[in-house]
Structure formats: C-alpha cells, structure tokens
Amino acid sequence: MDSFLTYTSSTSRTTPPSTASYSSLISVIILSCYLFVVPIVSQKTHCRTACGDIPINYPFGIDDGCGSPYYRRLLICSETGTLELRTPSGRYPVHNISYADPHLLVTDPYMWNCQDMDHFRPTRAFSLDTSTHLSLSPQNDYLFFNCSEKDVIIEPKPIFCERFPDRCDSSCDSSSYLCRHLPECSSALRESSCCSYYPKATESLRMMLRHCTSYTSVYWRNVGTSEYDQVAEYGIRVDFDIPVTTHCLQCQDTLKGGGTCGFDPQTENFLCLCGEKNVTSYCKDYGTSGHSSAGVIAGTVTGVTAAAAIGVGAGIWFFKKVRAKAPVTCGVQTNENRLF
Known part of the structure; x- marks a missing residue:
C-alpha cells in the first residue's frame, strides 16, 4: 500500500519520503506564495x-x-x-x-448668501475637529438672522456692554457694522432682523441656530499693509499651523x-x-x-495578503515538523533524508 510515509513491519520505523515528493511539495508552496503575494x-x-x-x-x-x-x-x-x-x-x-499667512478660505453652501435675501434655507453648523491643527480664525464674524428675542439677547453691543460688562460676550449685536452694511448686498434684508455674534465654540454656534433662522460667516481680507486695510467677504477663514x-x-x-x-x-x-x-x-x-x-x-x-502569510507560515511549520522526524544516520544528513 503506497502512502506518503510508509511503515514497514520488519523494522517498525519510518521510511523517509523520496526526493521527488519533497520537490513537488516545495514547488506547490512556492507557487502558492507567488500567487498570493499581490501588490x-x-x-x-x-x-x-x-x-x-x-x-x-x-x-x-x-x-x-x-x-x-x-x-x-x-x-x-x-x-x-x-x-x-x-x-x-x-x-x-x-x-x-x-502659506505666508497660514490659513484656508472655505465656503459653506448651506450658509445664507445675498441671493437668498429674506428666503432662508435649512442650514447646519460648521465645525472643525479639535484634534487637528486647524482652528477658526478670530478674523471671522458671524451674522445671525431672525433670532428669537425670548431666547437670545439681541441689543446694540455698546449699550449692553456698558450696562452688563460681565455679560458683554453673550449678546448678539443688532447694531453691528456688518448688519448695516452687508457685504455685496447692503439692502438684501428687508423684513428680517440681523445681529452679530462670535461663538466661542461649535456648541454655542449650534445653540444660536436653535433660536435663529439662519446664519452666515464673513471674514476680513487684508488688502494692504495696515491692519485697517481690510474688506469683508463671505466665507470661513480657517487658520492652520505649519x-x-x-x-x-x-x-x-x-x-x-x-x-x-x-x-x-x-x-x-x-x-x-x-x-x-x-x-x-x-x-x-x-x-x-x-x-x-x-x-x-x-x-x-x-x-502580502493574509492568505500568503498563512501559506508561508504553514509551509515553515510543516518543514520543521518533517525535519524533526526525518531519520539521521550517525548525525550525518545523507542524500536520502535531506530536505534540500
């Protein structure tokens, strides 16, 4: 009866596989590795x-x-x-x-724009991942429209800050320059209210949008050497570190x-x-x-794919197992029991 490992009744020991069997096995393993190593x-x-x-x-x-x-x-x-x-x-x-003044200028199609006028679309709060090296620039201003006066403090900022200096940051300025001079379309709003507020974080922006119909972001673009040589444009300035x-x-x-x-x-x-x-x-x-x-x-x-790694590992394990069982004559590998 032929088998890969043959046992003889006379000696009760294992006869080593033939050289042809080892060569076939090696060829199969090499071919498998070649097929599974895929870039x-x-x-x-x-x-x-x-x-x-x-x-x-x-x-x-x-x-x-x-x-x-x-x-x-x-x-x-x-x-x-x-x-x-x-x-x-x-x-x-x-x-x-x-890259000279590190920042990106991005646009948000969900924000209010001049073409909307008094017709406000559903909007969502813009946010950044705080784990990155990006941050909202302090050169941004945010305008909110049709806010609820029951939930939002809407007053002219100078007057409110004089009366409540400790709550000055919590007010939405209804007399801001940008509300009175909307960039590119100063008369776009006819029936809607406007106020300017700088949110401290994304959560405060979401809170404002719960009580306001819409909002937009305006950044101040430098057009000269002086800090006062700036023009207001719609968009979001995002600062980054290099x-x-x-x-x-x-x-x-x-x-x-x-x-x-x-x-x-x-x-x-x-x-x-x-x-x-x-x-x-x-x-x-x-x-x-x-x-x-x-x-x-x-x-x-x-x-290398996982299948290739498994195939190579299985091949190494098999060779180690066969080598451990292969008979050795007086500690010398002969042509009959060597693997290669």
Whole structure:
C-alpha cells in the first residue's frame, strides 16, 4: 500500500519520503506564495503639487503619505479639480490657501448668501475637529438672522456692554457694522432682523441656530499693509499651523537634495520623498536607511495578503515538523533524508 510515509513491519520505523515528493511539495508552496503575494498598489504615486489652480504645499497633501500626518486625509481633490476640506460637519469647497499667512478660505453652501435675501434655507453648523491643527480664525464674524428675542439677547453691543460688562460676550449685536452694511448686498434684508455674534465654540454656534433662522460667516481680507486695510467677504477663514522640524528642513534643503516632506502611511513616521526612493533623513544622505520602490512611496504600499502569510507560515511549520522526524544516520544528513 503506497502512502506518503510508509511503515514497514520488519523494522517498525519510518521510511523517509523520496526526493521527488519533497520537490513537488516545495514547488506547490512556492507557487502558492507567488500567487498570493499581490501588490496592493503597483504603481508609484508622487505628491501632487496642485488641485485645480490651488497650490498644495507642506504641511498639506492630497496624496496619502505627502505633507504632515497632522493634516492627513483633510484635503480632497475631486476628479474635476475641486479642492475640498473634510470636517465633522461635512465637506466644504476651498477657495484659497495662503502659506505666508497660514490659513484656508472655505465656503459653506448651506450658509445664507445675498441671493437668498429674506428666503432662508435649512442650514447646519460648521465645525472643525479639535484634534487637528486647524482652528477658526478670530478674523471671522458671524451674522445671525431672525433670532428669537425670548431666547437670545439681541441689543446694540455698546449699550449692553456698558450696562452688563460681565455679560458683554453673550449678546448678539443688532447694531453691528456688518448688519448695516452687508457685504455685496447692503439692502438684501428687508423684513428680517440681523445681529452679530462670535461663538466661542461649535456648541454655542449650534445653540444660536436653535433660536435663529439662519446664519452666515464673513471674514476680513487684508488688502494692504495696515491692519485697517481690510474688506469683508463671505466665507470661513480657517487658520492652520505649519509644523517645523529639523528633518523636514533638511529634506527640503536644495543643497541636500531638495526632497519633499512626507510620512509612512502605515507608521506615520517621517519620510523624505526623493523621486525613486524615500529616506529617513535627506536625499543626499547616502548612508541613511531608505525605502525602495517596493516600499512606501508617497502613499503607495506594497504588501502580502493574509492568505500568503498563512501559506508561508504553514509551509515553515510543516518543514520543521518533517525535519524533526526525518531519520539521521550517525548525525550525518545523507542524500536520502535531506530536505534540500
């Protein structure tokens, strides 16, 4: 009776498998590993430097692994070249990014605009993730329309603050400059009330919207060198920080190769992206450890599937088990019992 392991009644010991059997087994395992080792992404992806006409520089990135991990997956570039900011309250078109005075200008299509006039649409509160390095700029002003006077303190701010200095921040200014001079459409409101209030947090903004019909955000854009040279425009200014690290400065240094600051998408550790390879310091530091095209390149990952890992592990376990049972003559491996 033939079998993979044959027992003889005369000696009561195991006869080793033939060399052909081992060769067949090895071939099957190697073929299985080859079939299951599938690259997740086979083509290298380099960091795009623009989305539409908006430049994308450090610390931002629209490709995973580019920029700073602090802003990972916050910016999205659509197929039509529209840049959007992702927040807990939704996705908002980005109008502009300034890196000299670090901020983004975003628009919220749910907010009131001049075309709405006295016809108010359902709106929702804009919010930011407090765990990120983004923050609402103090250069924003918020206008609220048709608020309930039973629930909201609506009075001219100077008069109210003189009478109640300790409650000055809780009032909605009905005599604000912006309510009297709405940007681009000063006479858009005919029957609706308006007041200006700066919410301290997203929750206070939600509270206001419970008692007001709608709201809009106005930011002050600098048009000159003086702080008074500003014009009011609709939109939301979002400030951001630019993390400055020695690694990134060395990576960007043109004398050291002029790389692009990025990170490993799996560990979020710093990487300097240098064209055909990534390094952990700077491009011309040839002694540093690097990631070749088979590793992580600007968000491109190659990997082994779970099935492949299981197959390789099973093969190693089987060989160890067979090797432990294989007969050895006087401690010497012969051509009859060796595995390779």
